[in-house]
Amino acid sequence: MLRTIATILWKDLRIELRTRDALSASFVFCVLVLVIFNFTLDLGSEEARRLGSGFLWVAFAFGGILSLNRTFALEKADGCSKSLMLAPVDRGAIYLGKFLANVVFMLVTQVLILPLFVVFFNVPAESAVPLLLLIFLLGSIGFSSVGTLFSAMAANTRMRELMLPLLLLPVSIPVLLAAVETTQYALGVNENASDWFKLLIVYDIVFVVASYLGFEFVMEE
Amino acid sequence: MKGRDYILPALVFVSMLLALYLVGFYAPIEREQGVVQKIFYFHVPSAWVAFLAFFVVFVFSFRYLVSRDKRWDNRAAAAAEVGVMFCTLVIITGPIWAKPVWGIWWTWDARLTLTLVLWLIYVSYVLLRHYVADAEKRATLSAVLGIIGFIDVPLVYFAIRWWRTQHPQPVIAGGGGSGMDPRMATAFWVSLAAFTVLFVYLYRVRAKQHDLEDEIEQAHQLADELPATGKGD
Numbered sequence: 105m106l107r108t109i110a111t112i113l114w115k116d117l118r119i120e121l122r123t124r125d126a127l128s129a130s131f132v133f134c135v136l137v138l139v140i141f142n143f144t145l146d147l148g149s150e151e152a153r154r155l156g157s158g159f160l161w162v163a164f165a166f167g168g169i170l171s172l173n174r175t176f177a178l179e180k181a182d183g184c185s186k187s188l189m190l191a192p193v194d195r196g197a198i199y200l201g202k203f204l205a206n207v208v209f210m211l212v213t214q215v216l217i218l219p220l221f222v223v224f225f226n227v228p229a230e231s232a233v234p235l236l237l238l239i240f241l242l243g244s245i246g247f248s249s250v251g252t253l254f255s256a257m258a259a260n261t262r263m264r265e266l267m268l269p270l271l272l273l274p275v276s277i278p279v280l281l282a283a284v285e286t287t288q289y290a291l292g293v294n295e296n297a298s299d300w301f302k303l304l305i306v307y308d309i310v311f312v313v314a315s316y317l318g319f320e321f322v323m324e325e
Numbered sequence: 326m327k328g329r330d331y332i333l334p335a336l337v338f339v340s341m342l343l344a345l346y347l348v349g350f351y352a353p354i355e356r357e358q359g360v361v362q363k364i365f366y367f368h369v370p371s372a373w374v375a376f377l378a379f380f381v382v383f384v385f386s387f388r389y390l391v392s393r394d395k396r397w398d399n400r401a402a403a404a405a406e407v408g409v410m411f412c413t414l415v416i417i418t419g420p421i422w423a424k425p426v427w428g429i430w431w432t433w434d435a436r437l438t439l440t441l442v443l444w445l446i447y448v449s450y451v452l453l454r455h456y457v458a459d460a461e462k463r464a465t466l467s468a469v470l471g472i473i474g475f476i477d478v479p480l481v482y483f484a485i486r487w488w489r490t491q492h493p494q495p496v497i498a499g500g501g502g503s504g505m506d507p508r509m510a511t512a513f514w515v516s517l518a519a520f521t522v523l524f525v526y527l528y529r530v531r532a533k534q535h536d537l538e539d540e541i542e543q544a545h546q547l548a549d550e551l552p553a554t555g556k557g558d
Contacts, residue, residue, distance in 0.1 A: 274445035278484035
């Protein structure tokens with residue numbers, strides 16, 4: 105089981121290392137979202153600090169959808185998904201491998217975006233970096249857990265890539281809200297966020313388990 | 326239609342007439358809000374029916390995944406479609422009521438926001454059904470979404486409640502429910518019952534339609550399997 109997960113994870117990471125498709129797309133897209141928000145809203149420095157966390161997570165969510173869409177679109181070529189399904193391994197292990205790869209992609213994008221965010225929004229984030237990384241990890245786990253499942257579902261529809269945001273964004277509202285509130289806490293905008301941390305963790309646990317179980321049904325032929 | 330098929334529509338007709346009468350003539354006009362408060366008798370029952378419908382989607386999605394019987398999928402689909410319709414009614418009647426009473430069309434109040442998020446989730450459910458061609462695939466995928474979406478509801482609820490308590494909101498004058506006139510309560514409960522019967526009726530009609538569609542589809546497949554007769558295609 106663990107070896108299967110590691111194999112799938114490593115396969116997806118290696119494809120990414122060679123093509124850099126998902127990462128470059130989601131990184132550039134995140135930068136664009138942040139820049140566009142700054143342009144269109146023309147924020148003052150105090151407003152930027154207060155509202156920045158929201159923009160940051162909107163960028164992460166949209167960028168995340170771009171890379172999530174590739175997870176199963178990738179397997180459509182050369183009948184890869186058929187071979188994956190024929191492989192004598194647990195479907196859940198395939199899900200977990202793909203899910204972990206997506207968490208890694210999201211985290212890498214977030215780590216690359218953070219310095220740009222600090223510069224663009226003039227946020228004093230230096231002392232908060234460890235806490236921010238923890239929030240990024242928890243948020244990415246929650247978003248990618250359902251995201252990986254829905255990406256597999258979207259790959260089965262006529263709309264393909266267009267379907268994923270329609271499915272994923274409504275269900276992700278709790279995790280996005282919790283991520284924004286905890287990020288605000290880390291940046292010193294909020295006083296107390298212990299409830300939000302709990303919500304993040306509960307969301308992660310609930311949806312990793314639910315998506316793991318649901319994946320079994322989604323992938324059957 | 327057999328005789329007993331008329332029982333439910335007749336019940337809908339009678340209970341709706343009774344509810345309209347009670348709301349319009351029996352229940353007194355609210356002192357502060359005036360006539361516009363009457364919308365409460367349609368707004369709240371619609372919300373109740375929508376929530377009930379989404380719970381039904383969850384139950385039947387689960388039953389489908391366990392049994393793989395297409396009829397459960399048809400029932401989940403029917404409940405979702407009717408539920409989205411009632412949820413839309415809630416979102417339309419809400420602002421019509423809010424504008425004269427609160428002075429604003431919309432407030433990001435916990436219940437309004439929860440209803441909106443539920444609407445978004447189940448609209449995406451209906452869309453998903455629309456975009457999957459294969460019937461069996463559609464049933465499985467939408468069952469998974471029907472379950473995931475419902476699991477999400479408590480999390481959405483807590484997220485929105487905490488989000489609201491942190492942001493100040495406009496003071497809302499005269500919240501509903503407190504010290505209701507007994508005649509208003511009667512009108513409300515009758516209206517709630519009427520809407521519930523209406524939901525059951527619409528749901529059954531829609532589920533039946535889906536079942537018939539499947540039967541026609543099966544008949545077509547059977548016809549295709551028959552040896553060619555030489556006439557037409």
